[in-house]
Amino acid sequence: MESVKISVVSPIYGCKECLFELYDRLVKTLSQITENFEIILVNDACPQASWERIVMLCAKDSRVKGINLSRNFGQHYAITAGLDYAKGDWVVVMDCDLQDRPEEIIKLYNKALDGYDIVFGRRAERQDSFFKQLGSKAFNKVLEYFTETKHDNSIANFGIYAQKVVETINRYREHSRDFLLFAKMVGFKKTEIDIEHASRAYGQSSYNLTKLIRLAIDSIVSHSNKPLRLSIQLGFFIALASLIYAGWLVIRYFFYHTPAEGWTSLMVSMFFMFGLLFAIIGITGLYIGKIFDEVKRRPLYIIQETINL
Structure with missing residues (x-):
């Protein structure tokens, strides 16, 4: 059996309506690179019955893998669960709401072939509301000051990561989880490229001001003294x-x-x-x-x- 070339890990919460479209666009995009891919959908106890749709996709295509968490653990814990099972030589991490456009994976993959272990997607024009962008900028500025590391507001989890990077990140088992911080901490050869960012078509962001403040405090205490x-x-x-x-x-x-x-x-x-x-x-x-x-x-x-x- 041929090894998996690309794994896509996506935490699922509040995006039941877009799951079928996400699958169709991922299959169409990944098939242009290789037929040996897997799509790992991690249901983070979504209240919208997303698991039923994941079950349907898994029955339709064995390349779709479903992980159903016992309760809502949070985005970064769901990502951790997906990474623990990802077998691909390359692993893509992306949100499920289609703001991370599946078609951009080709750009990320081609750039990785230039000799990079990590390629971050930089959202040249963010299609988020003014208040969400303002909160995100404030969060990153505070985090930047306390952790004394550079944080670009236009870069999130969406990117492609070599398997050796994922294996290294998986060795970080502390309970304060921040995938992007881990990806920056582990080293390796990394770069970033501009990608197209889509407006949110389905659902609402689960990150409000209170959650951002809590996440900021958690990240600061966990990664800085x-x-x-x-x-x-x-x-x-x-x-x-x-x-x-x-x-x-x-x-x-x-x-x-x-x-x-x-x-x-x-x-x-x-x-x-x-x-x-x-x-x-x-x-x-x-x-x-x-x-x-x-x-x-x-x-x-x-x-x-x-x-x-």
Whole structure:
């Protein structure tokens, strides 16, 4: 049996209406490259009965593989499940809502043949709403500052990855999952090319402002200790400022005979210090919580059912 040339991994959530079109366009596109491909659809407990349609596609074409997770774990966990089963020499990761156009896979693949292990798709003209783009830019800027790595707002998960890259990413088993960050961390020869980005025709994005903030905090705490370093720097700065102010009070008392007064300023300073202290304790608690999550060694995802695997 000939080995699989290309695997496509797509997490499924909230996109029941586009599954048949996704399949048709993927088959048409991948067939121009090779007939030895597989399409791995990971149902992340979609409430729209997407699994039934995945079952139908698997029955129709054995190259379609279905993974049904036992509950909603989240996009990056669903991607992890798909990558764990991907056998292709090349693996494409893409969203299911058709904003990532299947036809662009040919561009990604041809560029990879130039000697690259990773080719990211750069959305030259994003077809998202103003508020979604604004939230995405803010998220990436914050992440860029705290992780001290470059984050291009026009690049997402859509790309093609050599099997050795996927195998390396699969060795990252921490519970804080961010596929794109992992892909950037592992090294290898990488590049990016402009691709066409489509407007969303089906469903709505599951990422709202609250989820973006939670994802940002999770990514920062998982991939950077900069908040802790900033806390230390801020503590030293406040201590230094306090010493300078105390010295000034001593000088005023001995040279100008002016006693220290002002209960209001004292109380404000105390409330400020207590607030700062609680914030620093909270930041430290986040890191301790992450350690607690990791030492429990719980599975990243739980599979309820698979088809054609």
